[in-house]
Amino acid sequence: MPGGDAEPPAGLAARRVGWETIILSWFALPASLLAALLLGAVMMLLLSVNPISGYHALFDGAFVGSYALGASAARAGPLLFVGVGICISFRASMFNIGGEGQLAMGGLASAATALALPGLPSFVLIPLVLLAGAAGGAGWGAIPGAFKAYFNVNEILSTIMLNLVAVQLMNYLLAGPLVDTTQNSTFGLIPETRLLPHSSWLPILIPGTQLNLGVLIAVLVAGASYVLLWHTGLGFRLRAVGMSREASNYAGIKVKRTMVLAMTLSGAMCGMGGAMLVFGSLAHRMVTDGSLTGFTGSDGFNGIVVALFGGLSPLWSIVSSFLFGGLLTGGDALQVATGVPPDLVTTLEGLVVVFVVSLEYMRRRARASSLAPASSASRDGG
Amino acid sequence: MAHFFTYAVLTSTVAAAIALSSSFLFAALGETMGQRSGVINLGVDGIMLLSAFATYFTALKTGDLLYAVLAGAGVGLVMGFVTAFISVTLKAEQGISGIGVYLFGLGLSDLLFLRLVGTPLPISQLSPIGIPLLDRIPAVGAMFFRQTILVYLAFLLVPVFTFVLNRTTYGLKIRAAGENPSAADTVGISVARIRWSTVLIGCTMAGLAGAALLLYDGIFMENLTQSEGFIAVALVYFGAWRPLGVMGGSVLYGLAIAVVLSWKSLGIIPLSASDLAATAPAVITVLTLLLVARRFRQPAVLGKPYERGD
Numbered sequence: 001m002p003g004g005d006a007e008p009p010a011g012l013a014a015r016r017v018g019w020e021t022i023i024l025s026w027f028a029l030p031a032s033l034l035a036a037l038l039l040g041a042v043m044m045l046l047l048s049v050n051p052i053s054g055y056h057a058l059f060d061g062a063f064v065g066s067y068a069l070g071a072s073a074a075r076a077g078p079l080l081f082v083g084v085g086i087c088i089s090f091r092a093s094m095f096n097i098g099g100e101g102q103l104a105m106g107g108l109a110s111a112a113t114a115l116a117l118p119g120l121p122s123f124v125l126i127p128l129v130l131l132a133g134a135a136g137g138a139g140w141g142a143i144p145g146a147f148k149a150y151f152n153v154n155e156i157l158s159t160i161m162l163n164l165v166a167v168q169l170m171n172y173l174l175a176g177p178l179v180d181t182t183q184n185s186t187f188g189l190i191p192e193t194r195l196l197p198h199s200s201w202l203p204i205l206i207p208g209t210q211l212n213l214g215v216l217i218a219v220l221v222a223g224a225s226y227v228l229l230w231h232t233g234l235g236f237r238l239r240a241v242g243m244s245r246e247a248s249n250y251a252g253i254k255v256k257r258t259m260v261l262a263m264t265l266s267g268a269m270c271g272m273g274g275a276m277l278v279f280g281s282l283a284h285r286m287v288t289d290g291s292l293t294g295f296t297g298s299d300g301f302n303g304i305v306v307a308l309f310g311g312l313s314p315l316w317s318i319v320s321s322f323l324f325g326g327l328l329t330g331g332d333a334l335q336v337a338t339g340v341p342p343d344l345v346t347t348l349e350g351l352v353v354v355f356v357v358s359l360e361y362m363r364r365r366a367r368a369s370s371l372a373p374a375s376s377a378s379r380d381g382g
Numbered sequence: 383m384a385h386f387f388t389y390a391v392l393t394s395t396v397a398a399a400i401a402l403s404s405s406f407l408f409a410a411l412g413e414t415m416g417q418r419s420g421v422i423n424l425g426v427d428g429i430m431l432l433s434a435f436a437t438y439f440t441a442l443k444t445g446d447l448l449y450a451v452l453a454g455a456g457v458g459l460v461m462g463f464v465t466a467f468i469s470v471t472l473k474a475e476q477g478i479s480g481i482g483v484y485l486f487g488l489g490l491s492d493l494l495f496l497r498l499v500g501t502p503l504p505i506s507q508l509s510p511i512g513i514p515l516l517d518r519i520p521a522v523g524a525m526f527f528r529q530t531i532l533v534y535l536a537f538l539l540v541p542v543f544t545f546v547l548n549r550t551t552y553g554l555k556i557r558a559a560g561e562n563p564s565a566a567d568t569v570g571i572s573v574a575r576i577r578w579s580t581v582l583i584g585c586t587m588a589g590l591a592g593a594a595l596l597l598y599d600g601i602f603m604e605n606l607t608q609s610e611g612f613i614a615v616a617l618v619y620f621g622a623w624r625p626l627g628v629m630g631g632s633v634l635y636g637l638a639i640a641v642v643l644s645w646k647s648l649g650i651i652p653l654s655a656s657d658l659a660a661t662a663p664a665v666i667t668v669l670t671l672l673l674v675a676r677r678f679r680q681p682a683v684l685g686k687p688y689e690r691g692d
Contacts, residue, residue, distance in 0.1 A: 043490075047497050095477045147668075153675045156424065156477050157619060160612045161671070164664040172657035290657075292608060304481060343493040350428070350486025357474040357482065361687075 028363055029309055032355035033323075036348045043347070049338045061333020062326030070209025076325025077280060078103070078273040080218040082303025083310060083317040084225045085137075085269030090312050091229060092262035093242040098144060098159030099270045099300025100293070101166030102137035106271025107278045107295060108170055109136025111193050111286040112178070114279070118197035125200045130217065130275050137271015138264045140166060145263025149256035155263070163300065167292050174288050174295075192287035202280045214276035218321075221272065225314040238262055273299065298346070302328065305349045308356045324349065385648055389521070395644045396525040396637070403636025404529075404536040405430075405595040409614035410621070410628045411536075411543050412587025417618055418547060419580040420560040420573075421469050422685045424480025426588045427611025428487020429461045433592030435491040438602040439498065441505040450505075451532070451593045458589015459582060461487075466581040470574050473687035484611070492604045499602070507600045508532060532594045539587075543625040556580055560681035563688040573688045588614075613667065620670050622678040631670075638663040 041051035062072050082099045089096035096102075110133035114125065144162060147153035171191060180194035202212040229235035240248045241258045249255045277295065278286045288294035306324050310317035327349075331342030385391065409426050416423050437454035441447055461483070468479045495502075508530035517527040547553040558566035559576040567573055588611065595610065596602060613635065621627025642659045645651045651659050 043493075097477075097481060147672060147675075151672050151675050153668075153671045154619065154680075157612070157616045158668055158671055160609065161616060161664045161668045164609055164613075165661045165668075168657045168661045168664075172655065175657065176655070292605065301481065301485060304478075305485070308478065339497070341493050341496040343489040343496070346485055346489030347493060348489070350482045350484065350489060353482030353485060354468060354474075354479055357479045358468055358472040360475065361473045 028359040029311065029356065032352050032359060033309070035355055036351035039351055040344060040348050043344070044338075044340060047340065049340050054334055054338045054340055057337030058327065058330035058334040060330070061336075062330030066206070066209055068326075068329065070206060070211040072322060072326035072329045073215045074210040074212060074280060074325075075329045076321040077212075077215040077218045078276045078299050079303050079306045079325050079328075080215075080222055080317060080321035081273030081276060082270050082299055083306035083321050084218075084222050084314045085141075085266040085273070086304050086307035087310070087312045087314050087317060088225060088229065088238065088269065089141075089262050089266035090307065091242045092238045092259065093245075094145065094148065094259055094262045094266070095156045096141065096144075096159055096263060096266045096270075097156050097300075097304070098141060098162050098267070099273075099303050100296050100298070101159070101163035101300070102140045102267045102270035103274035103277060103296045103300055104163075104166040104170040105140040106133035106137035106274025107286050108173060108178075108274075109133055109271065110275035111196065111278050114196045114200040115178070115193060118199075120197075120199060122199040122203070125197070126202065126213070126279070129200055129279060130272050133271040133273075133275025133278075134268040135271065137274060138268035141267015141270065142260060142264040145260040145267075148263070149259040164292070167295070170295060171288055171290055174286060175290070178286070180285070190287065191290060192283070192285045194285065196279065196284050196286075200279055201284050202276065210282070212280045214280040217272075218276065219318055221269065222314040222318050225269070229314065234261075270300065270303070273303070297328075302349065305353055308353055386645065386650060391644060391648070393521055393524045395640050397528065398643070399633065399637040399640035400526060401529060401533055401598055401636070402639050403632040404533040405591040405598065405610060406614050406617060406632040406635055407536040407540070407591075407629060408532075408587050408594055409591035409611055410617040410632055411539055411625055412584035412591070413615050413618045414543065414584075414621070414623060414625060414628055415547075415556065415580040415587075416577075416584040417684055418560045418623055418681055419556045419577045420563060420681055420683045420686065420688070421577050421581055421584075422476050422480070422615070423465055423469065423581060423584055423588075424477060424612070424615060425461070425465055425483025425487065426480075426584075426591075426614055427607050427609060428484035428491075429458055429465075429585055429588040430592035430595065430607045430611045431487045431491040431605070432461060433457045433589035434596040434606050435495055435592075435602055436589075437593040437596045438505060439494070441597075442499065442503065445506070447506065447508060447597065451590070451597070454593030454596070455586050455589040458586045458592065461589070462582040462585030465585055466578045469581065470577045470687070473689070476685050476687075488605060491602075491606075495602055495604070502601050502603060504601050508597050530597070532590070532597065535590075536594065537629070540625045540629045547625065557681075559688070560683060563683055564690075567688070567690065577688075613663070616667050616671060619674050619680070620667060622674055623681065634666070635663050638666065 044051040044054045061068055063069060086096060110129040113132035114129050144155045144158040147158050148155040175191040178193050179189050180192055182194060183189060202214045205211045205213060237253050237258050240253055241255050245255050302324060306317055306321045310320035327345045331345040334340050335342055413423060413426060433454035436457040437450045440453040441450035465483060468474045469476050510528045510530055513527040517523040555571050555576050558571060559573045563573045617628055617631040620631035646656045
């Protein structure tokens, strides 16, 4: 940080702060990942695993060969949907931690739709199930949004609570009303729906890989969300409310309605992610193992990491989702090669989040002081 | 339903509720301290997971439960230094950094468990201690006075925390840091130091919560807490930032879980609907958050890092 005993000449201070801003802006995110990977290497060393062979296996499993790349892209799809949803809500300063619940509700709504309308052709059914997923997630996101806007209920807590409600509701439905009763029940029924109609499956784009249409749709949705956020009036209002609710109110923006909308849109994105988890899966059923993350694979949280690492930009989230989709896919290869459980990737994600938000403050401060008169630039050294 | 309202079932359900509530209580009391000083720590669940693993591993290796509890609290304290550095010194966005700490704890606890232990072996649990004379009281004794030392500790800390917050200079400084940090700064209170201290206390308590949960269950598994740490944060709101209110919320939550478990084992609710019944506590919490938000005011600068000249 700038500072020191003697005050440097004004121009020099300004230039130095300027460099700091640039370095922090452009290198903060890669540096966060690098730092997390380094700490991960230390952990592997402590667990007496060679970190080089560990990471080698991880990256091979994630990014080498068309099969791995396809699997990583398929894994990235739901992450991108959630990530884009997080971008929208966080940009409006609504901290949607409810991705898990919105994924579950989106998955349920889309699976129920497909089961109810099995006769429809693909080009009708696939858009329909995605819309159903969006609607399911949107509804589940709107509740905490309205609670926040109209009753000032902390949305972080309400979304986390609604995650628990949604996931347990899903576990109930998948084990009860929606369960596939035709399965061989010697050991009790697996909580899963029956095989979904073939016309609802997301088609594979490149034969021999897992890359399906959902990935393409996720990328298109990310592009559309970028346009929405930066090139429409609605996007401007969302971001304005995120910057300052008071100023937005003063400017005549309907702040409460915008807050609810932010959460609704965010939920809709996550809900589509839930639909992709169902129709882009290899099983082509909606299935859980009864635990909190059995269906979602923690993607409600992984998506937060994607969005933060993508600088809360839907476009950068495309890159970021592929990166984390790859890491999550490579986690299995890591386990096969070295015996280190894939939980290492979750640990790394946690570190990335911590580093990104910690650096964000420094970046903000560097930018603020480079904008301020040079004489005040060195004040914060004390 | 009739066999629920029998002496044995009712007393054992309440006793289980009290025992179950202790981990919520530890975590939520600690979180109360932090929040009253203006810091919201959402990493509680991750810290509880790491502490629960530390407790489990120590108990497995040494067989000494005192060391095990100390290890749990110690891990909480270490995570407290990390959390305070991120939230107070680096002034990170607390809602999000807490999610980072959560993911870190979730991943690392299971990583260490699978790598260092592998096959889950049960450990010896804390034995209940009867309070002389009190444990002889019919019904009440069996419900409240045959608990483990950690349960007593959790409930004893309620009056302690109430006293510290309301009747000591330190408590006054905590509240000042959470209500009007610039005024506190003006009269020479170091807001950063106060917040560091409350976060360290809070995280150590989260560590004790993890230890209490682990010793209640007697075994570690992936995501052992099942979001208990997040619920504990919500319980602070539930209790309107007062230790006594937090205790009420914790007991209610423990009761809800114990009743669902008891009904499930008695067959009052079918096994298939147990997932549905398990949503009850979270639904109650959301509705309470709604009520509390209208009735009570949260600490004025909750979640906002303090910067001079703001």
